[in-house]
Ligand SMILES: *[C@@H]1O[C@H](CO)[C@@H](O)[C@H](O)[C@H]1NC(C)=O
Ligand SMILES: *[C@@H]1O[C@H](CO)[C@@H](O)[C@H](O)[C@H]1NC(C)=O
Ligand SMILES: *[C@@H]1O[C@H](CO)[C@@H](O)[C@H](O)[C@H]1NC(C)=O
Ligand SMILES: *[C@@H]1O[C@H](CO)[C@@H](O)[C@H](O)[C@H]1NC(C)=O
Ligand SMILES: *[C@@H]1O[C@H](CO)[C@@H](O)[C@H](O)[C@H]1NC(C)=O
């Protein structure tokens with residue numbers, strides 16, 4: 001150390017000591033000046049007491065300087081200064097303005113030298129403020145500025161908004177200040193107790209047509225889609241309202257996204273949580289809790305690149321991946337078995353002179369960091385531009401906020417598209433001229449002799465012989481470059497624009513599906529039909545060796561059909577009481593139910609009187625085979641159990657509410673929950689009641705579908721079922737998962753109490769934690785366990801009306817401190833022996849090894 005430096009260090013120390021001596025002890029102003037500092041539990045409070053800044057500790061050992069909401073009891077940190085470098089003794093550390101007066105630092109004032117533990121570093125070169133102050137503003141921004149210079153227009157010397165942690169507050173900018181090279185992005189905490197930088201970041205990419213990505217270190221998880229003038233193309237539900245305004249700015253100097261809240265009573269924040277989900281919360285004063293009203297990624301189609309190049313993901317599709325017209329699956333075997341990431345390949349190459357465009361409606365635009373954007377070009381020029389450049393693969397308008405304006409052209413493979421029923425936008429994909437003829441689309445026309453602009457429309461009707469005729473006509477028309485042709489029964493003459501819109505509503509049949517030649521109605525081809533002989537040979541003629549299990553609806557076999565992946569094949573028992581058409585309808589309907597917590601149906605087979613369903617194969621088989629196994633139950637630690645509970649809840653919510661059809665499962669139980677390779681739960685056997693005919697079950701209320709131990713009292717006794725009877729079964733499952741014990745077959749204290757009664761008794765006595773399965777070990781969150789038990793007990797209450805709906809179950813499970821009513825006594829509990837008939841219980845035993853399904857048709 002040179003003499004001068006030593007002198008300076010000494011001098012600094014002196015100043016610090018002096019300052020400490022004079023510093024006012026309980027700072028509660030919003031400002032500190034250069035000669036003041038914060039230590040211990042001193043805080044800065046913004047002028048209107050919205051935000052507070054000070055030292056905090058999330059784990060009682062490490063101390064951080066952070067900003068939180070002053071008036072929100074559920075302590076929520078929106079910014080952390082020293083994420084990487086926690087201090088271990090908050091009372092010996094101070095937070096203050098740095099030496100040069102243009103940043104903030106944390107110093108260790110015990111150490112003789114007043115070591116700098118953390119520094120925000122200077123951002124403005126060559127500034128030498130005279131009287132710098134640090135101030136916490138009411139929007140949560142900590143700024144360093146010249147005293148008296150209240151306006152932000154001249155620029156702060158430093159501001160925390162330029163260095164976000166995991167939270168985007170109103171007024172903050174997510175994105176780039178290109179002139180300063182400043183990239184403001186969100187980065188998750190490592191864990192809820194550890195604010196150090198986590199694996200997940202949400203960053204704006206300013207290249208091409210700007211959009212934001214959620215990254216897991218170097219891997220893209222999710223893409224917002226580009227800003228289309230109104231919203232991110234991949235967030236169709238995003239709408240500016242009177243309460244909240246979204247802004248996107250993209251020019252030479254800056255590219256950023258931000259939002260503003262106009263309602264002073266509304267508190268909203270966007271965060272990346274430590275497990276990699278983007279979440280938007282608002283504070284609900286009545287319940288004193290944060291309510292999550294948006295999150296992403298939220299479904300399979302949100303997963304980046306789910307369907308590979310030229311694939312379009314649609315959660316209502318079956319399978320979810322579909323190739324763009326003119327393309328077919330690169331790896332058809334995998335594709336039909338629902339592995340779409342290899343994407344699709346062109347059926348006919350472009351010839352680069354006479355190619356045309358097929359309009360696709362309702363899309364999330366493809367990944368666009370290599371796209372070319374011109375805000376001034378018209379859509380027609382855009383089409384011409386794309387037609388004239390061989391490497392251009394598609395185009396769309398760039399700004400749809402006021403009709404269509406601007407131009408975006410894509411080059412190379414089109415990635416990560418998805419289809420929305422509502423809120424997607426138009427995209428034009430380039431296809432060879434013959435595909436345009438086959439699928440209908442826009443042929444680039446050179447002259448505008450027809451006076452209707454440059455778009456010629458050719459199209460074909462839905463199917464049948466008309467296709468050929470129309471295609472031929474279209475081809476001739478296209479050859480002669482004449483007027484657009486009229487389509488189908490549509491006799492009203494329309495303008496080209498109108499007609500093109502009209503056409504867009506009629507998507508065309510994909511040729512790759514034509515191989516199912518026996519089927520000619522387009523809706524017949526959604527679910528792959530397998531050949532009975534292929535299945536019979538794959539299962540060695542349904543040999544017992546391949547059998548995974550047996551239940552009331554039929555037997556389940558494990559096999560591979562013609563080189564495909566391993567699947568589970570369920571051969572339905574022959575008395576399903578349904579005709580072939582009815583059966584196909586039901587299967588098609590069930591195949592449309594798509595959710596990450598439902599087992600996927602990958603195909604079916606109907607031949608003669610054989611009805612077979614083909615499901616994805618689940619590595620860890622059923623939940624009961626793990627949960628109730630002495631050797632395997634320790635695989636389910638608490639975190640996994642909680643994940644299983646939440647997953648089942650989400651799957652069931654989807655069946656009850658979110659899917660397009662209201663489905664009551666009627667036989668939810670541990671053997672109907674399957675676990676994939678990562679022990680994620682998937683509900684199986686849903687919709688069986690439909691396949692086996694609702695009327696049949698209804699007419700025969702004594703012949704109850706269900707399993708004792710899981711059945712709600714009103715269902716078992718009176719044959720009444722509703723969503724609330726599923727909720728009951730869910731409650732039983734929750735208590736089984738927490739305790740590792742079967743409800744049925746568990747008796748406590750002289751057979752007086754079953755598991756439900758036992759759980760309730762412990763709960764009432766405040767000994768809920770005693771219920772926890774010893775196989776879980778000690779590592780669990782008490783809060784989560786108690787929350788689950790309480791939810792379980794609420795679900796098994798005797799009266800259906802008292803039980804919560806699955807939507808509130810899901811909400812409660814995901815809230816840190818939910819407000820929940822106190823459970824009343826469970827159904828089937830005190831002093832009431834449960835009827836068990838030995839034949840059905842034996843049946844159940846043989847079924848616990850079941851892979852896909854077991855349902856007991858219990859005839860009494
Ligand atoms: C700190 O400095 C300000 C002006 O910069 C002065 O008004 C104030 O009195 C000083 N406070 C102490 C404790 O020295
Ligand atoms: C923290 O610092 C205070 C004040 O300097 C000191 O009294 C205390 O012993 C320190 N605690 C630890 C654990 O070092
Ligand atoms: C400040 O700069 C130092 C040295 O370049 C670096 O180690 C530190 O991480 C920087 N601090 C922040 C908050 O960027
Ligand atoms: C992150 O958010 C997701 C979805 O909302 C949730 O399932 C997960 O538990 C959250 N993680 C944490 C650590 O809160
Ligand atoms: C696939 O796309 C075609 C049009 O391109 C459409 O007719 C068909 O219904 C889609 N299939 C599914 C399963 O979504």
Ligand SMILES: *[C@@H]1O[C@H](CO)[C@@H](O)[C@H](O)[C@H]1NC(C)=O
Nearest residue numbers: 371372388389390391392411
């Ligand atoms: C096509 O566009 C790409 C990307 O903008 C450009 O690099 C290339 O030069 C263009 N080719 C032609 C023939 O204009």
Ligand SMILES: *[C@@H]1O[C@H](CO)[C@@H](O)[C@H](O)[C@H]1NC(C)=O
Nearest residue numbers: 229250375399400401402405
């Ligand atoms: C999009 O169009 C609207 C209305 O025409 C305009 O106000 C807005 O500035 C445009 N956005 C961009 C990014 O050009």
Ligand SMILES: *[C@@H]1O[C@H](CO)[C@@H](O)[C@H](O)[C@H]1NC(C)=O
Nearest residue numbers: 353354387388444445446447
């Ligand atoms: C379109 O017309 C222009 C001149 O009008 C001509 O130079 C060009 O080659 C034509 N392009 C096509 C694809 O026919």
